[in-house]
Amino acid sequence: NGVVVSANSTVLVGVNAQSKDECTCPVWRPPAQCQAGLCHNDGACHNTHPGFFCECRNDLLKGSRCQGTTRSFSGDGFAWYKPMPACTSLNISMQFMTLQPDAMLFYNGPMDTKNSELQIDYKDYIIIQLKGGRLAMEISMNGIAPVSLEVASTALNDGVWHELAVTQIGKYIELVVDQCRYLGAGSDDSSCRKSVYTPDDDERLNIVAPVQIGGLAPLSGGQAYPSAIPHTGLNGCIRNLRVNDDQYDLASPSYERNSAAGCKLWGGACDSNAIDSLTHCVHGDCYADVQGSTPMVPKCICDPGWGGPRCEKKIEWIQMQSGGFIDYSPKIAFPEQTNDIELLFIPGRVTGAAELTYGADKSQNYVSTSAEMTSDGLTPMAKFDLGGVRNSLTQLKISELSLKENSSYWMHFTRNPTRASLSIDDAYYTSQVLDPTGNSQSFALQVSELFLGTHSGGRGFQGCVGTYRWSNQNLPLRRPQNQAVDPDDESIVSITKSEGVSDGCSLLITCAQLPVGYCSGTMVCMDFWKGAFCTCPEGANAMLGDDGQIIGCGETLAVAKLGISNPAIILILVSLVLLIMLVMLMLVYARRQATPFESVRPEDLNRDNLRPYAIEGGGEADNDQYSIANLRKPVMPIDGNGLSLGPPAPAYTRPPIDDRLRSQLHDLESDQNAAPFDEIRIYEDEKDTVSVVTLESLGSIPETERQQNVGFCSFL
Known part of the structure; x- marks a missing residue:
């Protein structure tokens, strides 16, 4: 509150300032409303007044804030994540699955052993690894001698998911395997739990390097890890990594090599061939064991409000x-x-x-x-x-x-x-x-x-x-409404x-109870387990504001989301290859060359109606089968009403034709199959079965008959 100063002279005003320091553990705490970076991997944030809800627009992200839950490593890979907070209490939990007896699971510590006058060199580190199939941990809180713990359990490299939990409260450190869920009453807990008190004066880990899981990144120059750290990478999978109740986003590491989201060990067990989901669990997180009692059998952890074998029932x-x-x-x-x-x-x-x-x-x-x-x-x-x-x-x-x-x-x-x-x-x-x-x-x-x-x-x-x-x-x-058994x-x-x-529930607000036009623009109302919220339609690109809330919807994505597994892709490709081979075989068979036509030998030719094309050329028959009978008829003389203005042409009398020639002429004119007049025609034989093909044969005809024929031709 301000102070009223009323004076007619100069007034000196001083400010009293004070500060108060408070030591708190820098862990993640849920905010009262949406803020930037609260929902991971482009998840949409919705205010619940107070509180928030993250809408994950990717089926593969099953964390409550759209984190990726599982990551796979190939034996020579690693992944970096944010450093752990420096607190006097520490809780680390994660699940792992592998078949190898020795592997690096978790490391957070220095990556440079060089000393500098301008920087304090903290040697704090924590290592969690598998040694001979058993879980071991080594921790150093700036002490001379690090503290080691190893749980005398059965071999954990059995291809089944196992859980580890690390608890540090002050100087007390505890390592637990599989929650001691198989511990019997009155039995020794050394098979699932190991605890120790560290002699270090410091009660917290001072580390500024990134958390590394699945292996260690190679260092360059004179840099080196602590001597006790092994370099055997994990050939397996890690899921649900939590540090002080903050679930890490395994889908988006700060830096990685030879690792991938999901788990490659279970193959296609969690894949889906349906169009309603990319994974076996429609509304849930899927996992599977490689070996054990149920190898390669997918299991589902359903989202709130969903049930069924595949989390498909609301x-x-x-x-x-x-x-x-x-x-x-x-x-x-x-x-x-x-x-x-x-x-x-x-x-x-x-x-x-x-x-x-x-x-x-x-x-x-x-x-x-x-x-x-x-x-x-x-x-x-x-x-x-x-x-x-x-x-x-x-x-x-x-x-x-x-x-x-x-x-x-x-x-x-x-x-x-x-x-x-x-x-x-x-x-x-x-x-x-x-x-x-x-x-x-x-x-x-x-x-x-x-x-x-x-x-x-x-x-x-x-x-x-x-x-x-x-x-x-x-x-x-x-x-149930009836007594029938639901399979x-x-x-x-x-x-x-x-x-x-x-x-039903009268306290639950659903989209059906909201008025028409409740959601502005292109957004639609959808019911979630946390309530009814305005969001973008399925397949549309959500545009987020500075606080992570939806401010608009972009164009609908051109590619539809189809759930299809790797085995299904391989089967489809094999089917396509077989189909292409079958089509090619049919084309080759259809285009197979037929046996070429063998030329007719000259001695097999019927000289009356067949001649090789190379000898006499192609025929000039009427291929269109037009009637040319009128062309073979004599044209009648034009009457006097024609266009000619001169005197009429003199009439010539036809000389007499003998009966034999008249009969042949009649037969030729009435033949419907005869060729046109411009074709070479044979009218007489020489009585020696040789066709008359030249005019030289006219010399062998008797004089009287030759004159008669020449006269007739002149008449024609």
């Missing part, structure tokens, strides 16, 4: 009334050591506490999720009490987020012998480290009761549910009792 919403619930009966036993609960819900109006999910065993050991009204607002919470010696209740809550009663949320709660975590919309996280050795039964829960909604009476939950999963299995939300039913539980449940 799950319809239900609404809970006051005191409503659904009681389930499991058909098979769920894993005892771990719990994995996922719920898509709209809180509705809550007074006090609203229990969302509940699972318990026969001893009333339980795990539950709820939304409770606190001083921070409507807070998502998770609780579990597994009995044992301590008989203590463990509770997790996300205080930084206040739920809205008419907004949809995706809750995910996981529990294993070493850690329990709770997340909302894959953006807000909280977790707690557990000690499996402190209680012999702290991780065992054989679920025999499952509930959705309030299981103990009262008003409870009065909102809507769009998806309910337990151990990656979609639980039914309504009873595509993937649920391993059935509904025993359902009360206060109705179809």
